Amino acid sequence: MKKGNILNLIKYHVERNENAFRNEAIEIAHHFDRMGDTQLAEYIMGQIAAANLYVPQASDFESIYLKNIDVKNLESLNLPVEVTNDIKGIINAVTHNIGINRFLFEGSPGTGKTEAAKHVARLLDRSLFYVNFDNLVDSKLGQTNKNIVTVFSEINTIPYPEKTVILFDEIDVIALDRINSNDVREMGRVTSAILREFDRLADLNNEIVIIATTNLYKNLDRALSRRFDAVINFNRYGKEDLVEIAELYFSSYAKSFKNITKDTRLVRKILNTATQLPNPGELKNMIKTSLAFSDVDNSFDYLRRLYKNTMNTQEITDTVLHSQGFTVREIEKLTGEAKSTVARKLKGENK
Structure with missing residues (x-):
């Protein structure tokens, strides 16, 4: 315990700031x-309870730098x-408390890193x-460093650290490679401050689970990694993973659209025909927009839109569809042409 803790207790008491007084007392107890x-x-925690100072749950804590995320109702x-x-x-x-509690999730945007962090908290x-980087990063010279010290101090005061997960989403925003010649000197100092605070956190609190995500793992400072x-x-x-995920998205979102004729088999065929599929985040949006923007008077229009999106083309021709292995009936659904018209065109092209 430092002199600052005592001074803060006096200050908060005079200000009648019950929440701050309680949090300071909890930090002293920790x-x-x-x-x-x-x-x-x-004894200290007992005195807090005896004084009718509400002892909060971890989820009750929040500040300008730390924001609580609800993990109760998550998508699969x-x-x-x-x-x-x-x-x-x-x-x-x-769960087995073997001293492994810091994890870095790296990967391209839309691969599920943030959602996975939410599920880890739920399962635990x-x-x-x-950590709200919008408030953490400051244009004033040296202020970001001070904010980093503050946010780690707040992490150390969270009630029930053994019931808490901290997420540094896209940590590369504030932790660039210090050796990179393109990096500004100020952000290099910021990275150094983060390293220092991470080490301090390890000494003071080894119960909190830390998860960080990054889209730029190669640019992340190696010392931080x-x-x-x-x-x-x-x-x-x-x-196969992406096709399966897209099918699950389609089955989930299609329930909300009564004007469509659901054709999961053809959706799967379109996805399998595509040379390359995007990551799940973009794939989800592709499925949703194909359904949402489809013509209400054409129950198969979403298939045409999905085909254009996955093939990255604005043109659909009977010949190309046929060469890709689509049947006359499937081409009819994708182009909106009558079956007889499709058959006549293909017959003429095959002569």
Whole structure:
């Protein structure tokens, strides 16, 4: 415990700031608990309760830098088997309390890193907070460093750290490679501050689970990467994975559109015909927009839109569709032409 803790208690008491007083007292209790004086820590927490100062749950904590995320009602997480197994490994490691509690999720945008972090918190039955970089990064020289010190101090005051997950989403925003010649000196100092605070957090609080995500793993400072116990690569989607995920999205969203004729088999065929499919995040939007913008008077129009989006083309011709293995009936659905017209065109082209 430092002199600052005592001064803060006096200050908050004079200001009648009950929440700040309570949080400061809790931080002092955590300090004594970490020092091994559990009896004094329990006494302080008991006095807080006796004084009718509400002892909050982890989810009650929030500040300008730390925002709580609801993890109760999440969409299903569709990940490749390899990544799913890694997520199970995280749950296993944290549950068994073997000192592995810092994880870096790296991969291209839309690969499910942030959603996976939410599911980790849900499966661990922990509150999830994300670090709000909008408030953390400041244009004033040196202010971002001060804000970083503040946010890590707040992390250390969260009630029930053993019930908390902290998410640094897209940590590359504030942790660029310090050796990169394109990096500005100020951001290099910011990265150094983060490294220092990460080390301090390890000494003061080893119960909180830290998850960071990055789309720019190669540009991330190597010293920071080494602060994590495990790096999970999310760039492991095969085409079969993406087709299966797209089918699940289609089945889920198609329920909301009464004007369409659901044809999952043809949706799957379109997806399999595409040379390359985007990551799940973009794939989800592709399915949703194909359905949402479809012609209400054409129950198969969503198929035409999905084909154009996946093939990255604005033109659909009977000849190309036929060469790709689509049947006359399927071409009719994709082009909106009558079956007899499609058959006549193909017959003429084959002469």
